[in-house]
Amino acid sequence: MAERQSNGAFELPIRVYIEDTDAGGIVFHAKYLHYMERARTEWVRSCGVGLRAGLADNISYVVQRMNIHYSVPARLDDQLLVTAEPVAFGRVWMDFKQRVLRADDRALLCEADVRVACVALDSGRPRRLPENMQALLVNNVQTTE
Template sequence: MSDEVFQWPIRVYIEDTDAGGIVFHAKYLHYMERARTEWVRSQGVALREGLSDNISYVVQKMNIHYAAPGFLDDELVATAELTGRGRVWMGFRQRVVRERDSQVLAEADVRVACVALDSGRPRPLPETMKAVVDAASRNTESHESARSTG
């Protein structure tokens, strides 16, 4: 995996599996949520402060593909890669990969919308989040440009 893609380690516990020790499909959503949340934290954004400012983030849209099963005790990596933003949303490409064999277990395109906590209605991304997303986009573009010319 490339260095530009945020990675968050996950271990599969019994609570994540069905009776046969296979990861329950909805758990992949949890893993992806953790990776997105930790990406935001790694950028210096405090989500708890947003709550006091009437800001929340919700998954607006997700297209997910389950490619292979995960199993009890597997060590996984959940990734989050920013793909764009609009006035009220951020887009991510995400994967859950088994570490030992690099098998992609699930991958998704996710759109996260910014909403007013009290009403649930869309609101513009706060300036701090726009700055983080724009900086991350510039970093991704400069890495891609360096790869294509190098």
């Protein structure tokens, strides 16, 4: 079950299945992107914002930029914790710090800085974050002032 941590990060448990791995039982590098996408989506859902309603309003979210570092491989049957922590936002974008941890010892397997942009679904052009998403970010981004 997904939950919020005391530091504000959201954690989503994910099990590694055979479909996630190569012939040696090691998670394929692109699968981490899927895990992180799920964690960001579940973070939004856990805060009461429905993405389906945004689609009806011509709103979509796309990964604009990602910086990723792989430390240790995840393996078949590992139980993972995938975090999503909003760290900054602007008019049309939001930045997340994300980590993939092995659940049993919380070893860091992978981490990424991700920028997600809000776009118009029909044109793909940038658009202002909707008010409900702005409010969510205002309440969840830790300021360092």
